[in-house]
Structures are given as C-alpha cells and as structure tokens.
Amino acid sequence: MDDGWGLSAQPLPPADPIDPDSAYESVLRYEQRAAHLRAHGPITHIVAARVLGYLLLHPVSPVGRERVAADVSYCCEVDARLYRLGLLYVKYFIHTFRSKTVAPSDPEAAAPPRKVALDEYIEACKGPENVHYKAKTLLRDDFRCTITGYADTASVERGLIQSSTTNVSVKVAEFLPRSKITRESVAVLHRLGALPDARSHDPHTPRNLVAVSEPIQLAMNKLRLCLEPVPGLSHGPNEGTHPTRYCLTGPRGAPRDCLSEIVLRPFEDPRTGLSVPPPDPIFIRTHAVCCRVAHLSGANDALSKLYASILATSVLEEDGSSASLLHGALSLLAG
Template identity: 30%
Template sequence: MTALPSVEKAEELLPREPRTPLSVYRTFVLPAEEAALNLAKHQNAQTRVIQARVIGYLLLYPPSPQARMMLAREISSCSGWEAVYDLGAKYIRHFIILFRKSRGKTPVPSSHPSRPSFAHDVRERLQDLQRAPLDHSSAKVSALARDNYRCMVTGRVDTPSYLSGLTSLSPGEIGGYSNCCHIFPDSLANIVPGAAGPKEQDAVTVWTILKRFGYEDICEELGFASTSANLHRLENIMTLDVIVHEQFDRMNLWFKAIDGQDNTYKVVLAPAVGGLARLVAIPEQVTFVAHRPELPLPSPKYLRIHAACCQIAHLSGAAEHLDVIFRDMEELKVLAQDGSSADVLTYALHHRWAAPV
C-alpha cells in the first residue's frame, strides 16, 4: 500500500486543462485519506484508507481520459468523506474485483479429453476456425492454434498438444500445461435471460461503468450483459502457462503496452511475486504474434483496463485487502460477533454471481 502523492506530485500526472481532476483530488481525495488515517483504531479505518486511495489512484492512473473526467464529476458530487469511501467501495466491488478471480489454492490446468479424441477434435475444429468462438472449448482450440500451442509469455509448449501430435519440440524447448485465460471473465455472461437478481444487477453495473468510462465498443464486442454475450472472442483470450494464468487472475501479473511497438508489452509482476520471474522464466518483455494471421490477438484495450485495475489495486492496498477477504471466504466457518467479518460477508454475497460458467 502506498500513500497518495501530494498535490504537487499529482500535478505532474493530472492534466492542467481542464483542472477539475486536480481540484477534486486536492479538495476531496487527499482530505478523505487523511480523515481515514486519523480514525486510528476504528474498526473500518484501514478499509476506508484503501477506499480513498482507490479513488485517488483511479483518478491518477485511469484506464482512459473519459474515465478520469467521469470519476472527477462523481467525486465532486460527494457530500462528505463517507460518500468518498462509498464511491471507493463501489469501484472495488464492481470494477477492481472484476479481474480478481478465485480459482482455489492450487492452479488447475484446463482439462483435455483423451489423446486420440483431443487430436481429432482439434483437427476438425481447425478446418473451420471462428473469429468469435462460442464456448470455452472452441476458444481454447482457436487460441492454441493462434499461439502456436505455446504459452504467450513463457513460450512453454502445451504438453497435451505435443502428445497429440499438433506441434513439435525444438531443441531447448520445454513443455508445460496451459490454460485458456479470459481477460474479462466469462462469468460476465453467467446471467439468466430476463432475470433481475443480484448477479444480473452486478453484471449490468460492470457494463455500465465500462460504458461511462468511454468503452461502448467493448460493451458491444463482449455483449453488454445480454443473451448474446460473447466473452470467448479471441481478443479476450490468452494461452497462458497455469502458473502465469494463476498470477494474472490474482492481479499479480499484468501487461503494460510499450509505446510505438504493436502488441509488445512489459510484463509487470507485483512485488510480492517478483521472484516468480526466475522460477518460471518470465521475460521482462513479450511480443504477441498470431501464428494464424486470420485469428486476432488479445485486445490492447482489454489488457490496458486489466493493467490499470492491477496497478490501482496494488498501489491502494486493495489487492492485499481482497487477498485476505478471498482467503477468509474459503476458511472462515462462522462470522465474528464483533462485526469484523462484515467485509467478508459483503464480498461473499457479491461474488456469488462470478462463479465460472
């Protein structure tokens, strides 16, 4: 967790014209952080500090200029610090947490059918590759072909694909197990048509935030929480080694675009998992290449939103906060009588809708 920068430092990040973002940062955000810090041992003090910092860092490092202006207007309408904290809570629950997926304690590779049936299934599907696969299985097959049956980050050969004869090992290459990784989670399509329950409301809230942030095109591409939602389009899919996938889903690994170089990214690791680079041979920089030109690569725009949420989560302390909550959701049997488990209950109820499709 990192304290919000001073107004002088913020001036280097916030545009001078219009001055609304800098003004609300000075008038609302920094005082809200200070007020939360002064709560001392208050039960919710730490949570409120995180909420204020989420708002501050979202203002400083937004996924888009329109997101910054929209957030500045929301902050300026707050009537008191509690409203600022509530706004921070909203963005944690409906935006930041979108990319924090829980997959249990051990990474599990996407399952493959038996060797002969898998190879037959793949070859059959490769005869009619779709630009927008309709399900997880089709997306994995198409992404594997696009990515040359290798992890897009480590370059490790997908072992089931090798055993099925779909690819070969060059000298020095090693195998591994890869997963079909969604940038925007496929749980956004996990809604009942015509229903208006909590999971539908949560999904619609996510899409609404994206639209207000200037991403109407993403809402259209991914389905805007409708019966035609297509989270399996290849622009939303990556082939990743199971360990890389796990860290990507835990918001500990993200991709920062390098200016002037198409589909080239700096691979950013959170400080807590920095040693993973040596253990799994994660490079500092990657360039994504479509080995089948007709199949689109992951969208830079999708990756930019994921990267912004990861950066904000770690700077604000929300990442560690969510780690504790997700751990407690798995381990706690009974809620604490003093109310200290309130966050766990809130996120557990909210997270019900995000179960895998």
C-alpha cells in the same frame, strides 16, 4: 525488476503544483481524513480513497478519467459519499477482475491426447469468433505459453507442435473474467472507458484470451502479473491489426524465464480463410490498470484477507465478532 510498483500499498503522491486538479486534491484531503474514519467492512476509508486517487493517476482512458473526476466532484468532499464511490470501484472493478483460485481445467484436458493434423485442427476452428474460441487462442499463440515460449505438453502429444526445451501445461487466461461479469460491472467498465458500448460486449472471443502456463494464469487471476506496452513503443489506432509488443510486469516482478518482450500477433490462414485476432489492447490495458490500482491502493490485499477469512470460517461466532466478515462478504456478493 524495478517497475515502480513498490512492494506494498502506497500513499497517494502529492498533487502537481503546476497543473492543479481539483478532483485529485479532493481525494488527497479525503485520504488525510481517512485515518480517523471507521468503515463497516474489510475495505477501509484509506483503501477507498487510494482506489479513487490511483484511478485518476492511472486511468483506463482519458474519457474514463474525466468520468471518475466528475464522480469525485459530485461527492462534494462528503466522506460517506466518497467511501461509497471507492467501494463501488472495488466491488465492480477490482473484485470483478480478482479471482480467488485458478480457473478450473477443461474436462477435455483429462482425456487421452489424440494425434491431430494441423490442417484438420485449423479446419475444425472455422466459424464465428465466439465459437471454439479457446482452440482458436491456442492456434493463434502457436500452442505455446505466450510469456515463456514453452510448448504446451498436450499439444506436443497431439502432434500439433514440436517439443521445446521445456514443455508446460498451457491454459487460456482471460483478461476480463467472463464468469464474474454482471450488469453492474459492465456499467462500471463502460464508465471507466474499458467498454465502448455498455450494451454490447462479448468476452467469449480470442480478443479477451491469451495462452499462458498455469502458474502465470494463477498470478494474472490474482492481479499479481499483467501485460503492459513496451516503453517507448507507439500504439496507434491500428495496433489491433499489427504485431504489438508487451512486457510482463507486476508487484512481484516477472518470472525469471519469461521473454523480455511478448509479441501478440493475429493468425491468418489464406487457404481456409480462418482469421484469429490478437488480444484487444483495451482488454489488456484494463486488466493492467486494475492490477496496478488494486495493488497500490491496498485493495488487493484487503480482498485476499477477506477471501481467506471466508474460506477459513465455517460457522459465524455467536458473540457477533464475525459481523465484519459477514458484512464484507455480503457487500461483494450483493448485486
């Protein structure tokens, strides 16, 4: 699958000579100087420069791009300022979306399945959007993995869906990780244009969730896979209320058994009045931008190495050789 991501971190492409951009050209000059600059942690100056550059090339929104460009210009090509700005986006954007492990399973998943009528299930899902949001997500996505179309094993055993050729354990994946949302990350997401209002956000709804198999959930959590609109498809202002088509993409390519196009539909039940919206396109796009920027800049690899080092190190070295590891961990954990 050739999606233009490459197989490793990529240098920033040259500036457009026809349409010059002072902010991007400033980042390019910073990238050239970065090879000779030393950072006190796992995020190098080169990674910081490329994070800024790829955020300008692949913005979440036009408004977000303008804000990033303004921040870059405000740094006045001072390397220390540009580094702190790049580190800010690594810490409160990429690190926010990057999970070290797959999300823990629900305690209910271990309980013996109980036969449930579909009408009874739908009736139990009634209520505000942020109530029973996981159950509503499974209902909306037809108790299947949205990416492969395979039926959920537990839902088959409960009698909610017919068995498919292959049954899998279906989990509810988050585009915006709820457990890692902080005041600072909300402010950064708002600045990138991912949240229209920094004061009001609720990722505890089906708008932020999609039903996928466990391996795909893990890959999405590690920013290896994401959903992107099908090329050439027009996405208008009413895209959140109509079926919207996406394809699975990422630096590792799509799994062989995934659907060529993923259609995200709302769920409507006129009998009970239950309505479950599809995933919000802005959440999907923000996750996709984070995945692309994290991979192309090398930030995802740097975070992977940091997480692995933290897990493998139980005691810090007496000679101080673990100082960079400690600094990297504290810089990400500090609020």
